[in-house]
Amino acid sequence: MENQTFNPVNVKTEKKEKEAFNGKPTPAFIAASWSALLIGMVAYCIGLWNADMLLNEKGYYFVILLFGLFSVISVQKAVRDKQEGVAVTDIYYGIAWFVTIASLVLLVIGLWNADLLLSEKGFYGMSFALSLFAAIAVQKNTRDVKFIDDQEK
Structure with a gap:
């Protein structure tokens, strides 16, 4: 068993670390999140632009991307609101989850039935997943x- 002696230097260091952490995301994490969102969305859209498919098919996949991005933001907001005690109706919460799942299902159905190489299908699936995660x-x-900045005022 380790020797558990009192070390005032460690106590001061731990206290400083706890005081320094205020729950605010670091600039590096914020930049990484925005970068992942832009990379996922741009890659997906470049893939669509260069794809050998009809314009209506490209439109279908583009709308699914927009639909998915909006839906995961709604889910994140609803979950966070519930966690913080902000009133969220069950119908809104359910719809937010439903449309998120619907966007995923529509993408899978579209890719399953698409006349694309398996590598292309994987590309669209991965860039879609990256975009949704990054949007959250x-x-x-x-x-x-915003919450931390409002509290500091």
Whole structure:
């Protein structure tokens, strides 16, 4: 068993670390989140631009991206509001989850039935997933920064 002696230097260091952490995301994490969102969205859109498919198919995949991004932001907001005690109706909460799942299902159905190489299908799936995850992180960061800034005023 380790020797558990009192060390005042460690106590001071731990106290400083706890005081320094205020829940605000670091600039590096904020930049990484925005970068991931932009990379995912731009890659997905470049893939669509260069794809050998009809314009209506490109439109379908583009709308699914927009639909998915909006829906995950709604889910993140609803979950966070509930966590913080802000009133969220069950219908809104349910719809937010439903449309998120619907966007994923629509993408899977579209890719499953698409006349694309498996590598192209994987590319669209991964860039879509990256975009959705990054949108959640960006929304969370935005909300955290605003909350902390409002408390510091």
